[in-house]
Amino acid sequence: MTAVLVVGAGPTGLLLATELALAGVDVTIVDRALSRSGQSKALTLQPRSAEILHSRGLLEPLLDQATARVPGGHFAGLALDYTSWDTRFPDQLGIPQARIEEHLEAHLATAGITVRRGLELTGLTRASDHVVASFADGTTIRADWLAGCDGARSAVRTLSGIAFPGRDGRFTAVVADIVAQDNRPDAGGWQLPSLTPQDGAVLSLLPLENGVSRLLFTGPEQQNLPKDEPVGFDEVSRALTSWYGADVVLKEVLWGSRFTDAARQAEQYREGRVFLAGDAAHIHSPTGGQGMNLGLQDAFNLGWKLAAVVKGEAGDDLLDSYHAERHPVGAAVLANTRAQGVLLVPDDDVTCLRETFADLLAVPGANHLLAGEISGLGIAYAPGDHPLVGRRMPDLDLPDGSTVATRLRAGRPVLLDLDDFPSAARVLVRPDGYVRWATNNPNQPAPA
Ligand SMILES: Cc1cc2nc3c(=O)[nH]c(=O)nc-3n(C[C@H](O)[C@H](O)[C@H](O)COP(=O)(O)OP(=O)(O)OC[C@H]3O[C@@H](n4cnc5c(N)ncnc54)[C@H](O)[C@@H]3O)c2cc1C
Structure with missing residues (x-):
């Protein structure tokens, strides 16, 4: 029991x-x-996930092991700037x-x-x-x-x-962590992570640590294989060769699995x-x-x-x-x-749509909106009769040297008396960091 x-x-x-x-x-x-x-x-950890782990003291040991800090995020490969959100973690953390x-x-x-x-x-x-x-x-x-x-x-x-x-996947793709030897005369490392159409396939290769790279690929061959079919060395080797030619030699597949866009x-x-x-x-x-x-x-x-x-x-x-x-x-x-x-569909008309999207994302408000969605920082729950209610409470420095996040460590609600946020406010923060109740009237009692 x-x-x-x-x-x-x-x-x-x-x-x-x-x-x-x-x-x-x-x-x-x-x-x-x-x-x-x-x-x-x-x-990677997105900013909101970093924040919630930080609010329990669970992030710090992981930060020591972070392999990278990736500035911002992306929407279908188009860059998103997270810095317009008020956060201590405006990067994706490579954990x-x-x-x-x-x-x-x-x-x-x-x-x-x-x-x-x-x-x-x-x-x-x-x-x-x-x-x-x-x-x-x-x-x-x-x-x-x-x-x-x-x-x-x-x-x-x-x-x-x-x-x-919902709907089933429209394609099956492979993710595999590999070790490969790059014999190209101009070998200067892999391309930057990107999704690139290639003969009806999309492929990306991202260097990780210790000579290991993350390969993602899909093509006609993958569509005919069941999702639980083991990813084979030869299959990965063929995908790699189709993109880089025979000068890039696959040495080892550490693990691989199939995924879809279901x-x-x-x-x-x-x-x-x-x-x-x-x-x-x-x-x-x-x-x-x-x-x-x-x-x-x-x-x-x-x-x-x-x-x-x-x-x-x-x-x-x-x-x-x-x-x-x-x-x-x-x-x-x-x-x-x-x-x-x-x-990401490789099609001329879609390329026009992507270009339009890229133009739109240059507008700060549009970037802010999608950055909020992908990072998780924009998530808000039911609003209340005060504009803060339902929103994520920023991790303010508090007069006693603590911060909102450190006050949340015990996983209990926290009642804050703030002198200037931006005006004096009393705010009740839920254990998960969202505002449950707020008032600018110092005499109004907080709910039980
Ligand atoms: C190629 C690829 C790349 C991805 N990249 C990212 C990324 O960059 N960022 C990101 O945020 N997410 C990414 N994801 C998604 C992410 O990996 C998953 O969303 C995440 O693993 C979900 O975690 P989970 O704990 O909900 O489920 P899982 O990780 O699937 O864990 C479920 C657990 O339940 C156990 N289990 C299953 N059935 C039973 C049963 N009947 N009885 C008992 N135990 C059971 C399993 O053994 C497993 O340990 C990616 C996914 C893929 C496929």
């Missing part, structure tokens, strides 16, 4: 379990894999997914919580006051609440009967005592580098709410706000990745 069962120990499940553990909630986290894969589909997972898992262990591995969810019985999860090896776990963080093919989603409308979103993020978060709740093309970040932010939204309800500090209706707040954010990411997919 556990208060909350988290199924899936990817970045989403690990952060959710971390939040619940911080609140002192009895949490169990399981994963079907016997060990972490060590593979990183995502390579691969595997390091984030490793860090969160180690942090959980310090709270005495170990991921229970080798447990594949295969059955789910739901009652009005609990759920019972059953696993392939015969184990059962009874829980008050269950969070499905079990990725794109979520068993929790299927077993709960939650619809997953776009689907769970109709409900909550079904009674069951929640979906991360890829279990939404899938879309990786363009723009948003999927892992979206999942981390789902977890951060759900964690404090679930903790408050488990501890009897809030009513059940707080849990409905998880779907109400996060479903529109996911829908917006699906829409922007689909729009980016259109802008």
Whole structure:
């Protein structure tokens, strides 16, 4: 018996379990894999994800391991400047997914919580006051609440009967981390990361660390292979040669997998005592580098709410706000990745559209809008009767030497009395850093 069962120990499940553990909630986290894969589909943290980790003191150890700071982001390869947003983290931080997972898992262990591995969810019985999860090896776990963080093919989603409308992928592509020898006479390193049409394929090659490069490619051959077909050395070698010629020789494929631009979103993020978060709740093309970040932010939204309800500090209706707040954010990411997919189609007319888009993005307001969406800094929830309500609270320096982020470390709401923001204000900040209530009247009491 556990208060909350988290199924899936990817970045989403690990952060959710971390939040619940911080609140002192009895949490169990399981994963079907016997060990972490060590593979990183995502390579960067977007600014809002950096902010939320910073607000729990979880970012600092990762910063030491950052491989890069990528200024701004991109929309279908068109540069976005994040600096118009008020943030301490206006760059994408080069912190691969595997390091984030490793860090969160180690942090959980310090709270005495170990991921229970080798447990594949295969059955789910739901009652009005609990759920019972059953696993392939015969184990059962009874829980008050269950969070499905079990990725794109979520068993929790299927077993709960939650619809997953959207469309299938229009192409299948390969991601592979490789080591290759560059024998070109003018070998000066790889091209900059870009998506480039080549004989109906798009391809990018991005140098990582220690001689390893990240290759993304698609072509006619990939469309005929099933998604779970292992990525072969010869297949990668052919793709590399078609782009660089025989002078670039593939030495090793460290890992590879296939992905599509399928776009689907769970109709409900909550079904009674069951929640979906991360890829279990939404899938879309990786363009723009948003999927892992979206999942981390789902977890951060759900964690404090679930903790408050488990501890009897809030009513059940707080849990409905998880779907109400996060479903529109996911829908917006699906829409922007689909729009980016259109802008990347190798077609003369689309090139004209891209050029128009590039002109538009030179307008500061347009850049600010899309930068806010891709970075996550522009996310806002239901507005209230004060302009700050629903918005993300900037990480201000406070008179006592603390900052808003350091005040949030305990994962509790914070009431701030601000002398000039821009005028005197009292602001109640939720544990996830969004403004719950604000007033300019010093005599108005804050809500309980
Ligand atoms: C090519 C590519 C590039 C990407 N690049 C980026 C990027 O730059 N930036 C970005 O933000 N995102 C990126 N993403 C997306 C990102 O990798 C995913 O969104 C992220 O992994 C989702 O995390 P998650 O924890 O929700 O799910 P997952 O990482 O899929 O974790 C799910 C976990 O659940 C476990 N599990 C599954 N089924 C069961 C079961 N039945 N029982 C128990 N356990 C189960 C799995 O073993 C796994 O550990 C990219 C994706 C791809 C394909």
